[in-house]
Amino acid sequence: MNLFNKCLLLISAAILAVAMMMTSCRNDDSLTDTIFGDDSADILDPNSYTYKLDSFLRVEFLIPYNVRFIYKMEDKGTDMNYNLVPATYEKSKEMAVLTKYLWFEAYDKIAGVNFLKKTCPRIIHLIGSPAYNPATGTELLGLAEGGLKVSLFKVNELDVNNVEAMSELFFKTMHHEFSHILHQTKAYPKDFNLFSYKDYNPLGWQDRNDSICFSLGFVSPYGGSQTREDWVEVIANYIVKTDKWWDKAYEVAAKGWIQKDKMQPELGALDYELIKEVELNAQGDTVWNADGTPKMVEKKRPLPDTDGVDGAAMLRAKLAMCKEWLLVEWGVDLEALRAEVQYRQDHINLDSLLRQLK
Amino acid sequence: MKRTVIILLSITSVVLSSCKFEEPDLFDDSAANRLLKAQAEYTKILCSAPNGWVMDYFPNVDSEYASTYPNVDMSGRTLLVKFQDGAATLASKHNLTGNRFMRDTCAFAVITDNGPVLSFNTYGENGLLHFFADPGPYPTSDELGVGYYGDYEFMVLNATAEVVKLKGKKHGTYIDLRRLPDSQDWESYFQMLADKENNLLDTRVTLVLRRDDEVIYTLSEGYSHTFNALPPGGDPISQTTRTPFMITDYGLLLAKNFETDSLKTNVRTFRLNAEGTKLIADENSEYSITPPSLDMFLQQSTSVFLATKENITGMDALFDQISAEFVSAFNSTRALNSIGFGKRNDKPAMVLYLQNGTYAY
Incomplete structure (x- = not known):
């Protein structure tokens, strides 16, 4: 390469460099004012219709736990395939104070104040209606997403005068969804998968009666849908259900059952079959009809437990594994937590709780 | 060859520097x-x-x-x-x-x-x-x-x-x-709507939608707030279009525009005219909802056409005269509200209607 060519190359390179600098020297991207710097949105208006609840949620959930308790429904935070409506303001107030009393304060007391600060969902979202699944005839009562968010449905049906229904619909759901959050953070033991892997029915769980489920070692029909639901159902049901309920569950689980109607579990199940036997008198002799045939009587014969599962033992084993996991992984004593929650369930004074909303 | 490459490179650099991609902002803010x-x-x-x-x-x-x-x-x-x-x-x-x-x-x-x-x-x-x-x-x-x-x-x-x-x-x-x-006043507002509805809708009268004088649809069952719209001579089973609506302070609002093969136009909002005799479409004033003509009414066997001072222009004097004579003749405490034309034994008949409340006949 002669000198001329070298010079030409250098000049070309210089022009290219300048051109590149010129194109990058663009001063049109100045940013506008930040939309996040102004914290006025966090200042509550004392004249606002919802000020009492908003300030309660700020003081009791947002500041101590960094939890957004959303009762003004944000449908973009829901599955838009469902038709859903918001909760009423009154029911939202009730749910807020009950959530604090039955969930947060109970865990704080048993597991320490830092436990929920670390583990609780960052968003609790109230939804007034159920989410219907018409294809299966089921309703969604709660949803836990990504360890961060719990949605509670059907809030407009909250009835504080019916503790049993309230516990089943809402507070069991709270513990259920929170247990999802916990296992989404630290996985439950793989051995749990081995308990019932043959009997889960993800699509038809709703068609199995409670008794059938107990006998298979599931604590509820939904627990029989898949492993992770089984896991959290055991914990949630243990927290909110009494010893009496569990004793009955063990008793039912030890028997054999047949559902009255395969597609209508609500019609119940039978633990016996009707058979006809020759009637015997007190001496053990056959009783005869006038026409000379033996008199037959209808009797109930207990059904054999043919599902191949010792339901009661299975339930106990699952519960034991849940207890150990909570204690070892999270330092939570399930028995103590259960006693605390059930004491609180039995001593709900809603008027007193609502007085916290000043 | 090298020279060619260099020249091309130089030209490219010039072209690059001219690629100024600054575009005017469409909006004045983010x-x-x-x-x-x-x-x-x-x-x-x-x-x-x-x-x-x-x-x-x-x-x-x-x-x-x-x-x-x-x-x-x-x-x-x-x-x-x-x-x-x-x-x-x-x-x-x-x-x-x-x-x-x-x-x-x-x-x-x-x-x-x-x-x-x-x-x-x-x-x-x-x-x-x-x-x-x-x-x-x-x-x-x-x-x-x-x-x-x-x-x-x-x-x-x-x-x-x-x-x-x-x-x-x-x-x-x-x-x-x-x-x-x-x-x-809010409560009075709803009373005003109820009064308007009583004037506009009647279980005995099938309204019609007209384009100028041409009847486009008969609008039956308006009292249910959903018109059964049927073109003249149409098959009631296959050609009836159900069209929900509401009575408003200005007249009548359809849930949406009529959308059929014969009528694809923007008629949704109907305003009651000053005389209170017909509802005229806001954006296409050739369309209106009116009571049926008497001829048309008399072809219908199931209802009675009510002629009142409000819906039959020019009858005021006659109506007042009949009403006064009626009240006088029968020493009545009730006013004559309307004159109904209907069929009796398949023959046209005229009936006098008394009114105490709105629909007390």
Whole structure:
């Protein structure tokens, strides 16, 4: 390469460099004012219709736990395939104070104040209606997403005068969804998968009666849908259900059952079959009809437990594994937590709780 | 060869430097800031009406829904709504409130969704609005999670001090908020609507939709707030179009434009003329809803045509004369309200109707 060519190359390179600098020297991207710097949105208006609840949620959930308790429904935070409506303001107030009393304060007391600060969902979202699944005839009562968010449905049906229904619909759901959050953070033991892997029915769980489920070692029909639901159902049901309920569950689980109607579990199940036997008198002799045939009587014969599962033992084993996991992984004593929650369930004074909303 | 490469390189660099991709801004501010401004502006407008707004609410106009649930009453309802301090105060009176005047309160906010959205974000204690968005199990008596398929969140399309144009976020119904006069008492407003309805709708009269003088549809069963629209001579089974509507302070509002093969035009809003004799389409005034002609009425065997001072022009004097003579002759304490023309034994007949209340015949 002669000198001329070298010079030409250098000049070309210089022009290219300048051109590149010129194109990058663009001063049109100045940013506008930040939309996040102004914290006025966090200042509550004392004249606002919802000020009492908003300030309660700020003081009791947002500041101590960094939890957004959303009762003004944000449908973009829901599955838009469902038709859903918001909760009423009154029911939202009730749910807020009950959530604090039955969930947060109970865990704080048993597991320490830092436990929920670390583990609780960052968003609790109230939804007034159920989410219907018409294809299966089921309703969604709660949803836990990504360890961060719990949605509670059907809030407009909250009835504080019916503790049993309230516990089943809402507070069991709270513990259920929170247990999802916990296992989404630290996985439950793989051995749990081995308990019932043959009997889960993800699509038809709703068609199995409670008794059938107990006998298979599931604590509820939904627990029989898949492993992770089984896991959290055991914990949630243990927290909110009494010893009496569990004793009955063990008793039912030890028997054999047949559902009255395969597609209508609500019609119940039978633990016996009707058979006809020759009637015997007190001496053990056959009783005869006038026409000379033996008199037959209808009797109930207990059904054999043919599902191949010792339901009661299975339930106990699952519960034991849940207890150990909570204690070892999270330092939570399930028995103590259960006693605390059930004491609180039995001593709900809603008027007193609502007085916290000043 | 090298020289060629160098020359090409030089030319390329010149071309590159000329690629100035600065484009003029379409908007004078960022999308986020404009959205925040719209949020503040629309909130201010909504709260600026001291006596609130008239909300012409239709649950939905979804054709598939209508065909799936043909018996569900999808007519529109009037809601009055006032916005203040994060609360929406509502009132309504219709068949689903037991025709009782009811008030309701819920929270509201203009939220920044994909655009400004007016959200009634807590369920009112009496559910005057949210009832229509609730998944049920009413009104379809099943648990499909459908309900009336109505909205409680609305995209704000445009807002002025007089009218706020909304579109249901999920089900897409167009709904207007019209500013209510400051002095209008809310309960009286619904009484005025009831009076207007009594004047416009009658179980015995099948209205007609005309284009100028041509009858386009007969509109039967208007008393149910859903017209059964049938073209003249059409087959009632296959050609009837069900069209929900609502009575408004100015006249009548259809759930949506008539959309059939024979009529594809923008006729949705009908305003009662000064004489109170016909409802004239706002945007295509050749269309109007009127009572049927007497000839047409007499072809119908099931109803009675009512001639009143209001709907038959030129009869005032005759009507007053008959009424006075009637009252005098029978020493009646009741006024003559209307003269009905109907059929009796398949022959035209004229009947005098007395009225004490609106429909006490």
